[in-house]
Amino acid sequence: MGITLDQTPSNELYTLKYSFEESNAITSIRISPNGQLIALATLYKIKIYDFQTQELVTELIGHSKGISDIKFSPINSQIIASCSDDLTIRIWHINKNSSKCIKIFKKHTFHITTIQFNNKGNLLISGSADETITIWDIISGKILTTLAAHSDPISSLCLTPDNSIIISASYDGLIRLFDLESFQCLKTLTTSTSHGTATSSLSTKDLQNFPVANVCISPNGKYILSTNLDGKIRLWNYMDNKVVKTFLGVDGDIICEKYNCESRFISVNDMNLIVSGSDFDGILCWDIKSKALVWNYSESDAVLSIDTYNSGQFLVSGGLAGIVNIFELN
Secondary structure, eight states: OOOOOOOOOTTSSEEEEEEEEOSSOEEEEEEOTTSSEEEEEETTEEEEEETTTOOEEEEEEOOSSOEEEEEEETTEEEEEEEEETTSEEEEEEOOTTTOEEEEEEEOOSSOEEEEEEOTTSSEEEEEETTSEEEEEETTTOOEEEEEEOOSSOEEEEEEOTTSOEEEEEETTSEEEEEETTTOOEEEEEEEETTTTEEEEOSOOTTOOOOOEEEEEEOTTSSEEEEEETTSOEEEEETTTTEEEEEEOOGGGOOSOSSSOOOEEEEEETTEEEEEEOOSSSOEEEEETTTOOEEEEEOOSSOEEEEEEEGGGTEEEEEETTOEEEEEEEO
């Protein structure tokens, strides 16, 4: 594994600490809650690396098809969940000597695209191309409920910081908010490209909606960030059902049009930023207030997955080129 030493100017927002290359595309990359591990999904396996030394700790092998998403338990950095096109969700225990799959969940009837733990780590929420959301009790393995959530594949899920609301995104162009206790749909957010405005509506007739590839929630729980496949990222004040900011790529170009590229909020050193992968412009970072593009790290292919640690002090990325990059904030 070749380490690339930093050559980044000191005035850059992030410094490249090191990078290494996998032989296949990376579909999901995560930093453990304790900051000691990096997990990445590549083909049918999950590889776990030591964050400091970059040494391979273990490989988790069991899925028979591609892995779409991986998430660490928020309360235990030795537990990680994965979901796959093989229609299973697996819960793994990470150990340098004897890592193993400890649970397998089956319910979805088509590719499982996204998973999310709640803060307590006792529930796992999964979204699928079968258009449903399933809520699992981790301990018992039982299904609490399945929601008929969308009319097209579900692409992304997140939870509000207080864990009261599930936010789902879909290729049907809708963002939906579900109450985690009653499981009722509280709100549907739609972007009407024909009118150029955002509305909250239960009726989506006559609205042309581009697929939503990714959603995440701001640390204060007030804003949703959505990546649409019309190439734009939108910042929603979802309580008012309004898009308050729209972010564009390099020279106003598209960000994502083909791939589901992840985005994240960064709140550190009095800076409020958004960072995202892209189809062909690598990693992009904007100042939320001014909407200015403040940092861009070029990549040779689409950057699909990113994650941050310590409010954005560290940033990791992975994508189609199979390159893992680890950055530190200057």
